[in-house]
Amino acid sequence: MQERKTIYLCLAHMSEEGLEQKYVKEAFDTNWVVPLGPNVNGFEEDLKQFVNDGVADGQREVVALSAGTAAVHLALKACGVGQGDEVIVQSFTFCASSHPITYLGATPVFVDSEPETWNMDPVLLEKAIVDRKEKTGKYPKAIVPVALYGMPYDCERIMAIADKYGIPVVEDAAEGFGSRFKGQILGTFGRFGVLSFNGNKMITTSGGGALICRDAGEKNNIMWYATQARDAYPYYQHTAIGYNYRMSNVCAGIGRGQMTVANAHIAHHKHVQALYKDLLKDVAGVTLHEAPNVDYDSNYWLCTLTLDPNLKIKGQEFAYKEVIKTAVGGAAGVIHAVDCPTTDCQPNENVEALRVFMLSKKVEARPVWKPMHKQPVYQDAPSYLNGVSEAVFKVGMCVPAGPYVTDDDVRYIVDCIKEAIVR
Numbered sequence: 490m491q492e493r494k495t496i497y498l499c500l501a502h503m504s505e506e507g508l509e510q511k512y513v514k515e516a517f518d519t520n521w522v523v524p525l526g527p528n529v530n531g532f533e534e535d536l537k538q539f540v541n542d543g544v545a546d547g548q549r550e551v552v553a554l555s556a557g558t559a560a561v562h563l564a565l566k567a568c569g570v571g572q573g574d575e576v577i578v579q580s581f582t583f584c585a586s587s588h589p590i591t592y593l594g595a596t597p598v599f600v601d602s603e604p605e606t607w608n609m610d611p612v613l614l615e616k617a618i619v620d621r622k623e624k625t626g627k628y629p630k631a632i633v634p635v636a637l638y639g640m641p642y643d644c645e646r647i648m649a650i651a652d653k654y655g656i657p658v659v660e661d662a663a664e665g666f667g668s669r670f671k672g673q674i675l676g677t678f679g680r681f682g683v684l685s686f687n688g689n690k691m692i693t694t695s696g697g698g699a700l701i702c703r704d705a706g707e708k709n710n711i712m713w714y715a716t717q718a719r720d721a722y723p724y725y726q727h728t729a730i731g732y733n734y735r736m737s738n739v740c741a742g743i744g745r746g747q748m749t750v751a752n753a754h755i756a757h758h759k760h761v762q763a764l765y766k767d768l769l770k771d772v773a774g775v776t777l778h779e780a781p782n783v784d785y786d787s788n789y790w791l792c793t794l795t796l797d798p799n800l801k802i803k804g805q806e807f808a809y810k811e812v813i814k815t816a817v818g819g820a821a822g823v824i825h826a827v828d829c830p831t832t833d834c835q836p837n838e839n840v841e842a843l844r845v846f847m848l849s850k851k852v853e854a855r856p857v858w859k860p861m862h863k864q865p866v867y868q869d870a871p872s873y874l875n876g877v878s879e880a881v882f883k884v885g886m887c888v889p890a891g892p893y894v895t896d897d898d899v900r901y902i903v904d905c906i907k908e909a910i911v912r
């Protein structure tokens with residue numbers, strides 16, 4: 490029997506024609522191996538076409554940057570976020586949504602999620618805005634909702650609240666590339682929209698990101714900050730602190746190739762989600778996370794499920810007995826070693842046992858993101874909570890999705906889940 494290859498959560502997948510390599514080769518052939526050039530312009534044009542589909546109130550502009558994190562950073566900077574300010578951000582997210590707030594000397598104010606989407610709860614959002622004004626005398630400088638695992642947030646209510654108090658919205662659509670709310674692409678509702686093209690995202694440039702802007706003037710301002718904020722002299726003259734955040738023309742070549750398969754990728758993620766739904770419908774104790782209604786058109790970047798706390802999983806009694814030696818979460822780079830296998834807020838033992846069981850079956854599964862208000866590094870940040878993100882963190886799990894995951898893989902994954910359950 491042929492040995493099974495590991496099924497990863499989400500892998501980069503190139504176009505069949507190898508268009509990515511064609512554009513990258515062009516960059517070399519024309520000696521545009523720099524952070525600007527024809528591929529950057531072409532990729533921005535492709536993205537602009539893509540995001541404006543369904544936008545009724547004026548064409549958005551797109552700036553290609555070196556990372557999604559850089560896009561968050563520059564968007565907040567353009568919203569005037571600085572030392573001593575506060576920014577409201579969804580707690581249930583990856584750290585790249587909130588870390589740039591602290592880069593700017595501001596404080597994140599974490600807002601919990603609604604149970605339907607797992608994204609920013611509009612009721613808590615308004616409560617937080619009113620309470621911060623009361624406590625600090627100032628309104629927060631920006632609001633950052635996050636399309637967790639691709640699921641849209643309630644764009645209508647969040648935008649209405651933001652407009653009521655005159656606070657700009659920076660949509661973190663890094664995981665929600667191509668997701669839509671009532672037909673409109675995420676990232677085009679707020680003042681800015683963040684996209685990511687990291688290796689594991691919906692499309693990739695190896696590493697990269699982009700910022701969706703309201704008009705050419707905003708785009709120009711972002712580009713200026715992304716290229717070290719230079720004034721027009723024959724020598725370097727600076728009147729502001731800038732950043733080196735522009736996308737490389739080599740990476741943008743990958744992005745141009747990826748744009749030819751973006752819609753096919755999204756369709757495949759949705760197909761995998763539908764297959765999980767069908768195959769998991771009779772598995773008691775395992776619930777697939779789904780969009781609440783047709784207004785929420787998720788790209789299903791990662792498929793997620795929750796485990797009933799009473800569900801028994803094989804090997805559960807050994808969960809968390811040893812510290813992890815290799816990084817969970819596809820971590821590139823360096824991970825600090827720990828000497829204790831547990832923290833005060835962690836997934837239930839059956840979730841950890843299922844992760845370990847799936848790994849033994851060569852399936853990568855991962856806990857859902859740990860809420861930022863429970864991260865030691867943010868222990869002093871204000872937060873507005875309803876218990877939803879912590880509750881989902883205890884029971885949630887991400888399972889493989891994406892173009893590399895075949896129908897047969899999904900059947901195998903669900904069979905493994907069934908095998909793991911002690912009935």
Ligand SMILES: *Cc1c(COP(=O)(O)O)cnc(C)c1O
Binds near residue numbers: 583663
């Ligand atoms: C991936 C991600 C980002 C940042 O993207 P990078 O390109 O990796 O810097 C921001 N926010 C969320 C929610 C993400 O998942």
